[in-house]
Amino acid sequence: MRLLTFPVAAGLLLAGCVAFVATAYGEYRSLGELTRLEAGRAHALRTQQLVSDLNGLLIDLETGTRGFLITGDAAFLQPYERAQRDLDASYAQLKDALAITGDRQDQAFARLDRFIAERRRQVENQVANRWKLGAEALNDRQAYVAGKQLMDEIRGELARLKSVQQRRIDGIESAVALQTKETTLLAQVLPLAGGVLVAAAMAALWIERERRDQAERALRDSHARLEGAVAERTRELREALTRIQSFAAELDRSVEAERRRLAREVHDQLGQLGTAAKMLALSMARKIAPAKEPMHDEMLAIADEVIGAARRIANTLRPPLLDDFGFGAAVQHYAQGLQRQSELVVDLDLAPDEALSSEQHNQLFRLLQEAATNVLRHAQAHQLTIESRIEDGEYRLRIEDDGVGPGQVRADASGLRNMRERAVLAGGELVFGPAPRRGTRIDVRVPLGGGADERDSTGETRESEEGWDEVSDR
Known part of the structure; x- marks a missing residue:
């Protein structure tokens, strides 16, 4: 059975369109996923920056306090004062950033809250002692060691927060690389498959067109042969019809000729016999006159009837007026007979x-x-x-x-x-x-x-x- 190429071509073309649509949809989904991952990566980087900013403020707090303790110059308190002013806002931004990602780090922030509050209390005491005691405040080694230990704890907590964000960034970058690979593969395979399917559909359509062209050529040839046969048959029928009409005309002429002959025979033979019978009856009447024969009048009537019948039969077979004077005269005579x-x-x-x-x-x-x-x-x-x-x-x-x-x-x-x-x-x-x-x-x-x-x-x-x-x- 011949394969119906048109449905196959339609199916291939549809499959190719589906492949291209799937490619577009896949790339759209991939772009959305990459956008989401990139947003997560940017947020993680911003969170790391917030950790670094908080760490910088703590360092400014530490260095400003230490410079003032060593020199007693109030100019060194500017970093200290700026850190005290911005520290709460920076710390709140860090908490908010981690809350957005769902990584609240409650235990770490509980420790940081305690450490930062303790460290700020320490530096405030150290600044107050320097103003109060002067250079003797430098002899408090215990406060220096406690402050250093507390800062180490704070730096450790901040380092752990940064490491958490770095792991998040590394995971996001791995996911981006995988997604990029999958998207590249999808963008290569599906368009290729769609192109192959469309090419196959075009080939199927070309094959179908060739088949239809062949069928049309065969149909035209068949029509040409049929028209030739019909024309030949029509010519033969026309010739046959012409022969039949010629035969019919000849037959009608033969019939009319026979009618003329019969009309002449009836007129000449039957009419003459009637006329002779009438003349004989009249002759007999003169011979027997003045005697009367009862059947004489009946014989004359029969003779007249025979003569009239012969005349009517002859006129019916072939009106003499038709041959002598034509159609109009024959019709007028015939019409008079109809009215009579x-x-x-x-x-x-x-x-x-x-x-x-x-x-x-x-x-x-x-x-x-x-x-x-x-x-x-x-x-x-x-x-x-x-x-x-x-x-x-x-x-x-x-x-x-x-x-x-x-x-x-x-x-x-x-x-x-x-x-x-x-x-x-x-x-x-x-x-x-x-x-x-x-x-x-x-x-x-x-x-x-x-x-x-x-x-x-x-x-x-x-x-x-x-x-x-x-x-x-x-």
Whole structure:
């Protein structure tokens, strides 16, 4: 089974984006951690500085006292006085700094509180004795030794506080080094992995594009072959349709020729026999006159009926007016027959038809016969309008009744199919549908000066109106 590269590419691209996002997030976290560690380191360094400042003040307190004891000069008391003034504030800052880190060093501060308070009391006594006793105050060796021991204790406590902060600084520096190493590794590995994943995604997309291009080329080739086959098949169908239409036209001409022959046979044979029978009856009547034969009038009526039937059959098979005077004259004669045989009122308004070919005369007349027959059978109409005009190089025939309308016509109804075929054989097209007000309308358009060979190459007619009904097979 072919691997679906697009989902794979999407997954790889997503994984690459996740890698880059993880890199950014990791570096953000690392930066935050380094910032926190650096803040801790800075605080530890500041705490060490506060310890050194406190130690410096104690040294100033010690040296100022010693200088004054040795010289008795009050100028040496300036460091002593400054140390006395700043010592409490510096000591409070040191406590606060250690409290921030949570390293309160309560025991160490308890000792320092005691030691510093004792040392300050000692130096204050020594200064007071120097003012009081003068140089004899230098002979108090015991106070000097006690002061030195107390300062050693204070320096030891301060050294322990500084060592605690130094260990904190060393730990922070180790953590910073480790964090820096991890961040560097993260910044190297994840972007590399993300780049590899994105590159793999691009490769997968390129493969998918190549596959789609191949599929499109294959599809275009298939379409080209299919279009060629369709074009060839269409050409063959058109040729077949042309042959069928030619055959239909030839068949229709053969039928019309046979109708002409039959019409002539009926007129010549049956009509002549009727005429001969009538003349024989008249001759017999003259011979037996003045006698009367009861069946003589019946024989004459039968002879007239035979002559009329022969004439009607011949006209139905092929109206002589159609061959002698064309479509218009044949339609007028046919309309007169319709009005005599039915209660239908026929209105005629026909344009000159000299430009129509004999084939078109014949096809239009047969089409009109089919339409009129359907009107008589199914339309329940009282009026039939037949009109034509010449427009845009076409002969346009309209047949309209005021009957019940087309209703629901089957597309394969034989009456509609026959009229459509007649229009095609005449080289034109037919439009069938309801009339604007009521009834049915048929519009036929044929080109002037052309027959079946001059019609549209497709040989099709338009059937665009709605609500068709079967014309002759209802």
